[in-house]
């Protein structure tokens with residue numbers, strides 16, 4: 151083995167220019183693969199993050215049937231026991247209870263249908279970015295009861311300004327008519343137009359009082375370490391909840407299947423390109439190794455004549471190919487990992503025109519990178535696998551050579 | 561004691577439907593310690609015979625036995641083992657491993673044989689000194705003259721302590737002075753270490769150095785007898 155490795159290594163450097171060209175192609179491919187896979191991962195993670203942070207967290211806990219019906223009939227009782235379970239749940243970065251109801255809001259003669267979202271301001275900040283989306287005024291707060299924050303389009307449609315009094319009108323959990331006056335304390339800009347047109351935020355306490363809901367909430371939004379950890383958190387939570395409680399736990403992927411679909415399609419498009427890239431690398435390696443084998447027919451015959459076994463000749467050629475690929479991988483990873491880590495720390499903000507387009511579709515105008523362990527790992531395994539495959543033919547050819555044929559051409 | 565025996569060995573090459581009978585029922589027995597030349601005009605079958613004797617190729621008819629073992633009954637792996645442990649080769653074109661130094665080329669065979677590294681080094685130093693190349697041990701083949709390369713090849717062929725060294729026209733690429741020196745070296749190794757040599761040539765000068773001369777003509781043994 152030591153001998154074969156030494157011989158293989160020396161052989162790799164016989165035609166240094168050809169070796170460097172092959173290595174360069176591999177490095178190029180590795181860098182592109184790692185960079186673009188990380189970019190896609192970053193963009194997708196950002197999309198998920200943006201979505202869960204205006205919506206319902208990575209994982210959402212709600213009363214049984216809530217996800218299908220979304221009425222006040224389905225609820226979770228946020229008692230001390232549940233609060234304790236949520237605090238103790240592993241992998242949970244934060245959790246926020248919400249009450250979701252529907253109603254009409256009116257200013258003078260104008261009325262609009264709204265989704266009333268009651269939030270615990272302190273807890274909400276640990277899960278969603280709603281508070282940061284306030285453009286004018288302030289976010290709702292326990293210190294200023296009966297304050298309401300409106301989506302920008304909703305405020306415009308109502309002609310509502312900061313300080314205006316609005317009448318909120320709905321049906322309470324008790325089925326009695328619920329109505330009360332709220333003061334506009336803030337206007338927020340939401341990426342999703344339909345939300346921007348309909349969301350009205352109040353404090354959870356105000357919402358519970360308005361809907362006569364007591365300790366109940368509609369849902370609890372939980373934030374996990376990242377999107378990938380959602381399944382684990384959900385499973386942990388399902389296990390930790392007492393069976394008697396009629397609750398449901400869903401992940402962002404279950405709640406937003408269209409987002410999952412989009413990511414899969416987007417990835418598929420990228421992987422087609424990457425596969426083409428990898429095939430190009432495979433042919434580069436095949437070409438280099440095959441040429442070097444054909445050039446050395448005589449020499450390989452001499453090795454066989456001296457008593458090197460055919461299997462050892464096979465291994466020799468194989469090692470040469472793996473060394474070639476390994477060299478490309480080593481340099482490729484040494485280049486791409488720092489590169490991606492740098493971009494991960496320095497997201498790229500998009501220029502104005504692009505930014506506008508992205509904001510239209512509800513995305514923040516930045517490109518982010520995320521290096522997940524399977525990215526470089528997958529690249530390593532793919533390139534090594536491809537090199538192993540590409541070396542097969544030349545290695546078999548070399549080991550099948552007969553010493554006499556090799557020596558004949560004198 | 562006979563090391564190698566060829567019984568009625570024939571070799572027919574087929575190229576594009578044309579059959580060439582390169583060897584025709586050749587009998588040859590090599591005894592331990594012999595220093596034998598195989599000579600005859602170009603195309604008489606010397607290389608073909610050496611290839612058959614060295615388990616590098618199969619006869620069309622007849623039988624070759626090495627140490628009593630019929631080569632036809634050996635697997636590819638067993639032939640590798642036989643070549644590694646019992647045979648040494650010297651080729652006309654030297655055929656050293658170009659990426660290895662003289663020392664590494666000589667050590668190569670012993671590494672394959674599994675000789676421990678300290679012993680390998682000692683034997684390499686000794687043999688390189690014996691063939692007069694101690695100074696060139698760290699040079700690669702391309703940095704050496706043809707005669708020097710062929711000396712390394714001879715060192716490589718005998719360092720594994722084979723029973724028989726087969727050399728196909730080892731001097732063909734050398735000038736006559738260098739050829740003579742190489743033959744003297746081989747003869748000395750034969751005398752002092754008892755290495756059995758069978759080498760082919762068509763150079764009368766080289767033929768004159770052999771103790772036994774086998775003459776081939778048109779694929780047959782024309783004469784076989786003691787030399788000068």
Ligand SMILES: Nc1ncnc2c1ncn2[C@@H]1O[C@H](COP(=O)(O)OP(=O)(O)O)[C@@H](O)[C@H]1O
Pocket residue numbers: 558573574575580581582601602603604605606607608609
């Ligand atoms: N691979 C081969 N295919 C066809 N004919 C061959 C082959 N090798 C040798 N021959 C023929 O066999 C005969 C003997 O060749 P060879 O053994 O090389 O002779 P020598 O080594 O004495 O010059 C020649 O006629 C040669 O042309």
Ligand SMILES: [Mg+2]
Pocket residue numbers: 606607608728729
């Ligand atoms: Mg010949």
